[in-house]
Amino acid sequence: MSNLRTISKTDLVKAYQVSAKLVARYGIDFVPAFERMEIELQRLNEIEEAIGRAENAVEHKTPIFRSERSK
Secondary structure (H helix, E strand, O other): OOOOOOOOHHHHHHHHHHHHHHHHOOOOHHHHHHHHHHHHHHHHHHHHHHHHHHHHHOOOOOOOOOOHHHH
16 A cells, blocks of 8 residues: 655645755755756646646637648
């Protein structure tokens, strides 16, 4: 059985802020942690945007494959 849990966006933002403070205070040793938090936030934002696009496509609010339709 796994003890893994899903991390909320709020928790991820807090971790990002903490890692930024660690870099500011202690320097280069904490840059990898900061970069990882930055990447995870970007990935989460991309996922949220994709979900929004998918929801719009389901509701026919936006054309799907616009460039292929114009061929």
